[in-house]
Amino acid sequence: MRAAVLECVQRAVRIARHHQRHVAEKGGEEAAGLGQFGFQAKVVPRRPVEDAPLLLAIDIGVLVDPVGDTRRAFGRPAALHRLIIICAAMRFFAFALAFALSCSVAAQEWPAKAVRIIVPFPAGGSADLLPRAVAEKLTERWGQPVIVDNRPGAAGNIGAEAVFRADADGYTLMSSPPPPLVINKLLYPKLAYDPDEFVPISVIGAIPNVLLVHPKVPAASVAELIAYARANPGKLNYASQGNGTTSHLTAELFKAMAGGLQITHIPYKGSAPALTDLLGGQVDMMCDNLGVSLPHVRAGKLKALAVASRKRFPGLPEVPALAETLPGFEAVAWFGIVAPPKTSPAIADKVALGVQEALKLADVRKRLADLSAEPLGYSPAETARFMRQEVERWSAVIRTAGVKLE
Numbered sequence: 001m002r003a004a005v006l007e008c009v010q011r012a013v014r015i016a017r018h019h020q021r022h023v024a025e026k027g028g029e030e031a032a033g034l035g036q037f038g039f040q041a042k043v044v045p046r047r048p049v050e051d052a053p054l055l056l057a058i059d060i061g062v063l064v065d066p067v068g069d070t071r072r073a074f075g076r077p078a079a080l081h082r083l084i085i086i087c088a089a090m091r092f093f094a095f096a097l098a099f100a101l102s103c104s105v106a107a108q109e110w111p112a113k114a115v116r117i118i119v120p121f122p123a124g125g126s127a128d129l130l131p132r133a134v135a136e137k138l139t140e141r142w143g144q145p146v147i148v149d150n151r152p153g154a155a156g157n158i159g160a161e162a163v164f165r166a167d168a169d170g171y172t173l174m175s176s177p178p179p180p181l182v183i184n185k186l187l188y189p190k191l192a193y194d195p196d197e198f199v200p201i202s203v204i205g206a207i208p209n210v211l212l213v214h215p216k217v218p219a220a221s222v223a224e225l226i227a228y229a230r231a232n233p234g235k236l237n238y239a240s241q242g243n244g245t246t247s248h249l250t251a252e253l254f255k256a257m258a259g260g261l262q263i264t265h266i267p268y269k270g271s272a273p274a275l276t277d278l279l280g281g282q283v284d285m286m287c288d289n290l291g292v293s294l295p296h297v298r299a300g301k302l303k304a305l306a307v308a309s310r311k312r313f314p315g316l317p318e319v320p321a322l323a324e325t326l327p328g329f330e331a332v333a334w335f336g337i338v339a340p341p342k343t344s345p346a347i348a349d350k351v352a353l354g355v356q357e358a359l360k361l362a363d364v365r366k367r368l369a370d371l372s373a374e375p376l377g378y379s380p381a382e383t384a385r386f387m388r389q390e391v392e393r394w395s396a397v398i399r400t401a402g403v404k405l406e
Contacts (some may be wrong), residue, residue: 115138116146117131117149120157198338209308210293214279226258238251247289289373302361306325
C-alpha cells in the first residue's frame with residue numbers, strides 16, 4: 001500500500017473522469033477492513049466536480065479483487081484500481097485549498113470590467129485629485145476603465161456606506177482621507193458601516209495641513225492670530241471640510257492648545273466649497289491640506305501662517321511649523337484605498353501593486369508634488385498597521401481638543 005498527496009487539480013480531474021471511485025458496501029467485509037485503518041467507508045459514484053478539489057486526499061493504489069472486495073484483495077493480487085479515501089478533516093482542508101486557488105485564479109483574471117473608486121468627498125479637493133492621478137495609470141495598466149465616483153456628504157459616511165454594502169468582487173473600491181476610515185467611529189455613536197471591516201489596500205500619499213487666513217484678518221503670524229482671537233472672543237470663524245474631518249479636528253486642536261480660543265466653526269461639504277468661501281472672505285480662516293490651497297497662497301490671495309507637519313514644508317520654507325509655537329502640534333491628511341469587507345486578499349495585493357507602480361512614474365510624482373503630497377504606496381499589511389496607529393493618534397487629538405459633534 002502506498003499513500004501520496006494528489007499533486008494538482010488536473011490530476012484529480014483526470015482520475016475522476018477515467019476511474020470509478022471505489023465503492024464499499026456499507027456493513028460489509030470491506031467496510032470492516034477500512035475501519036481497521038481508521039476510515040469510514042462511503043459509497044459514492046464518479047463525480048468529476050467533487051473529485052477535483054480533493055488535493056489533500058490519501059491516494060492509495062491497491063490490488064483490488066475484480067469483484068470489489070478490498071479486504072480480500074490485500075491478500076490476493078488482482079486488477080489495479082484506485083481507491084480515494086478522505087476523512088472529514090481532510091475534506092475541510094481540501095476545499096479550503098481549492099477556494100484559495102480559485103481566488104488566485106479570479107485575481108489573475110480581474111479586472112474583466114470597469115473598476116469604480118468611490119471618493120466620499122466632492123470633486124476638486126485633494127481627496128479627489130490624488131486617486132484620479134493613480135486611476136489613470138491603473139486604467140492603462142489593466143486595460144479596463146478605472147472611474148472615480150464622488151459621493152460626498154456626512155463627513156464621508158455616505159460614500160463609505162455605499163462601498164461597505166458593495167459586492168466584494170473588487171469592482172468597487174474607496175479612496176478617502178481619514179474621517180470615514182479612522183475618525184468617524186470615534187465621533188459618531190452609530191454608523192451604518194463598520195470601518196474595521198474594510199479590507200485595507202494602500203495609502204496613496206500624505207499632505208500636511210496648513211493654517212490659512214483671509215488677508216482681511218489682522219494677523220501675520222500664529223502668535224498674532226492667537227492674540228487677536230483672545231482679544232476678540234467669538235469674532236473669528238473658521239471653515240472646515242465638514243464635521244469630524246481632519247480640517248475640523250486640526251482647527252479644534254489649535255484652539256485647545258492655544259488656550260481655549262473662542263472661534264466659531266462653519267462646516268462645509270469638502271475642501272472645494274470651504275476654500276471658495278475663504279477666498280471670498282465669507283469666512284476668516286481654515287485649516288486645509290496644503291495641496292489645493294498652495295497656489296492661492298503663492299498668488300497672495302490667502303495667508304499661510306503655519307504648516308501642521310512636524311517640520312517646515314520644503315515647498316514653503318519661509319512658513320513656520322505650528323509646532324514652533326505650539327510644541328507637539330501635528331496634523332497630516334492622508335489618502336487611503338480600501339475595499340468592501342471580504343474582498344479577496346489577492347485582489348487587494350493586485351490593486352496595491354498597481355498603486356505602487358503608478359507612484360513610481362515621473363508624471364504621477366510630479367502631480368503629487370504639485371499637490372504638496374508625499375507619495376507612500378503602502379502594502380495591504382502596512383496600510384492595516386498604519387490605520388491602527390492613526391486611530392490611536394486621532395483619538396488622542398479628539399480627547400485633547402474635547403471635540404464633540406453637535
